[in-house]
Amino acid sequence: MSQSFDVIVVGAGSMGMSTGYHLAKRGIRTLLIDAFDPPHTEGSHHGEPRLIRHAYSGGPIYIRLALEADRLWRELEEESGEQLLVRSGVLNMADRFKSKFLSRLKDTDRAGIQVELLEAEEVQRRWSGIRLPETYEALYEPHAGYLFSERCIAAYRQLALSHGAMLLPYTPVQHIEPDGEGVRVKTRVGTFTASRLIISAGAWFQALQPFVSMPIRAVRKTVAWFQAEAGLYEAETFPGFTLDTEEGGYYGFPSIAGAGIKLGRHDGGLSWQPGEEPAPFGSLAQDEGDLRRTLEAYMPRAAGKLLRSAVCKYELTPDEHFIIDKHPNDDRVWLAGGFSGHGFKFSSAIGSVLADLVEGRSPIVDIEPFALSRFNSKTL
Template identity: 70%
Template sequence: MSQTFDVIIVGAGSMGMSAGYYLARRGVRTLMIDAFDPPHEEGSHHGDTRLIRHAYSGGAAYVALALEADRSWRDLEEESGQRLLVRSGVLNMADRTQGRFQQRIQDAQGAGVRVERLDADEINRRWPGIRLPHSYEAMYEPDAGYLHSERCIAAYRKLALAEGAMLLPYTRVQHIEADGGAVRVLTRVGDFAADRLILTAGAWFPSLQPFVTLPIRAVRKTVGWFQSEPGLFDTGAFPGFTLAADNGGYYGFPSIAGGGVKIGRHDGGLPWRPGETPVPFGHCREDESDLRRTLEAFMPQAAGRLVSSAVCKYELTPDEHFIIDKHPAHENVIVAGGFSGHGFKFSSAVGKALAELALGKRPSVDLGLFALSRFDTTAIGGENL
């Protein structure tokens, strides 16, 4: 089996599926290849929900990207006829001595994002389920919320295929060749050629070596859903949240349809490599204990029995900023990775930007912060191997 396309996308998760949709709707002959069948549980997009925030750390470029992503998610909702984004509000909490919010508030207000700075007394009054020490404060974003992540992937998939894109699920890439003109992607079901190639392989980027070697490390992450007091933590009464605590950074969601408060830890995690089976939730004592201890300290009425759990993967760059750029050795190859931990919310905007890059257009969002040049590119580019 040998076919030719305009663009091939390797990795059809959040970024890849979004890019496939935006290319296909422009009439671009697009092939998406994935080692599994998206949406699936082998990447970073499962687990029901992802936060979407606009008052972002990292500067104005992130704020602009978040706002563009929000607009694109609304467009996807209209196009798909599904509710994908829930504006629950997001409460970002931290000890005031850390000074986490001042610059974020300035950047957000400069972009017209609504934010409130709240002290512990006000937080505890508004959300009786929270018990925040007086040394803490928060930045509240009333227009933020969460995305139904797997629904988002499924919506992009359905629309991309309807626009003529092709998807090869359960297909591992065995080899990639680029000679300055066309690129060739070799798989067990055939070889495929295209003028341009987008690599969005997530935590699986190491499997594409030596064609590309990115400074990305993958780690195993866990989340848990805990039985919570009805009414206090339900959707509509309780926001999404982030929490910078003494024992680490955490994020979470209200109880959706009685499923329990979802909470995960942002920092830490065990190393993971493609091909390894991540150890199940509960293998490490801290899988549950870290989450439970944090709930008991700050939201004790949400620290009931563990209702369910999940294991996923982060893919992190050294500075935890994304990589979105051309391959240093091949102008017609675009690489996009290092998104985990905070990338899903941006995938609607990133997919659109990747489509624009593949078509030789200037992206509608500023991608300068995500350039490969901030790393040693001599160790990144592969040869025509």
């Protein structure tokens, strides 16, 4: 195996694997290094599926990224021959006094995104498994849906390798340092050099200190699948959804192939340290309790027996927006992190953006809002 590459990507999860694919497809000699064997359960991409929405609350930059990501997911489906995206529709529900849905309509109209603003009564008429307070409203996006996240990673992996990328799984990075005109990356299986380096280590950025010290907090999050009443929540008729309540923010999916309705909580969670194993699901009463109480209140006929559960490893910045920026002390190194909670849907586009950046091209969106410098804490 060669020891020298054009680009090394440290962290081959959703963002890293997509980046490796886009680089290799462009004929760039690329090495992907991951501490595990992607797709795996040690990052933020396991547990299928992930929502993809276009009517995004983050404004025009996120909307443009979402539309580009959708195009690239369809392109990946065509190239891989795998179904990766299901257009189930996505229903966003919240109290009308807090929802800010009206503020999104101007952006979605400009972008040509089809949406419907629905009163609680209309939501319950269309989807009788939902029970909403009368003060609630919903923004329904019929052409949104969900992605099979692990299939997406596997497809990008297969195609990246077919285009000539190299992958080192089960290979933690031990040390990174400048090396003349490039960067040197030391691992237990050898030392590798490249003229450019991309670090997309997810919740594991702390393991790369002191070379980089990102303002990213690793958070333990839980999701669960619950038995749901037949005929009300099946994937053929029920949408993906988000639900903002007084108790917290939630997201979920219909029962896919009888797996049960999946529900997770976006906010909250406990900090954990990379290298330590987060407490298993059920260690805390709120693991199941928060999710079950929410279903009982808003989708009571989906609050059946617990069928399956999972613990996820989130990576969050202080403002929960992404970081895409150069290392403050080394222009040869690009940093990409803080994607958990709402990032997976964008990973097809982020991979293309990162490939553009290392090639010196202008990406599809202005990345200035994602600058590391917006935080007071900076890296070495």
